[in-house]
Amino acid sequence: MARIDALVKSGVVNPEGFYTLGGRLAIDFANSYKRIGRDREGIASFDDLLTFMKSHHLLHEDEASDLHMFHFQNPARCQSVVETLLTLRHSFRSILTDLSQGWPLNPDFMEVVNGQLQSFKSFHRIEPGEEGMELKTVIDEAGPEKLMFPILHDIAAFLTSDHVEKTRGCASEDCNLYFINTSRNGRRRWCSMSTCGNRAKVNAYLKRQEEEG
Template identity: 30%
Template sequence: MNATPQTGEKKLVEPRMIADHPVLDFLNTVAVADGEKVDFFESDGDVEGWLQQAGFVISPRPKLRPGELLETARAVRETIRDAIERKKAGKPLLPGPLNELLAKSSSHLELSQHRGKGLELKRSWQSGTAEQALGPLVEAAAELLSTGDFELVRPCEDKTCILWFYDRTKSHHRRWCSMSTCGNRFKVAAFRERRRASGA
């Protein structure tokens, strides 16, 4: 994870959408920088901004107490993380916690008329509570767990990294969360090891 110097301190950049799946990008809002875990969600605004960037627009905005969306998003993230990690490890999935979140999510199908395009059927979510605001993301997680190819859901191979990705490459040989960070570190380390072994 990159950090940029600013007035003598290291300031973390925003989480990048590098996982090729929004649910895994959601997990990646916790990362490791300079050897320490960092949570990119520090406020309700951080959560709202990330949801909007990921395409999960909260509308209408719920009237929540300060910090409620942040608290709920962090709890939802860890519930999803536990489910993803269990499924990837081949352990039995415990659907209870996710089912509780799904039950709090309220959605329905809605027809809308588009000029020149005819009718469009889409899902519409309520957003009166923090759980409902995160409902589309929870449903996406349930869909990933039930229909995703977990051979292609992978953690980064860098042992110091905790990021996840969905390998959509043609060859399905993706190993790193990002070639520009973890992949590049591996290449540099391998190059140095080859030079050391050859006595250069």
């Protein structure tokens, strides 16, 4: 596990092995198909989804155990949330490919996101926060569908932000991770220096050695 510890330290993944280098939830969600320490789909089950949400601090432990119980009673409804999210992620990844290549946003995808957002009712609440009272938006949904809301919300926020033009795919051919290029000179090419960046440097070095030798 030494490798994952080093990657957690450099902000590449969280302790559950999900990538955190995207720069925001929407992009980390797009990258969630891969998980360090696993050679299959990162979100292969409802429990994986709970782990993804907990490890991104989007779900409290008690909410997670309620949903875990809910899963025993109603596995079909939970499975359908997982499938809806995986379908959404699939379309979102192809949107990110378009955006990273400078293509405009496909309006069909916007409609999909709008349609799913429309099914959530929310209300406002005053709650004590860290710095006094805070006005919070609460989702009026206790079932597993509530897991979709923060993801949908951040995808919508992403699509309306200047991150759209800063979307990049990792320059490494076999990587397929996305990130938001917020580097000051705009030249970040790899998902992270600790993984693809270093590998590219080493490869370039070996190639030079070969040519010189």
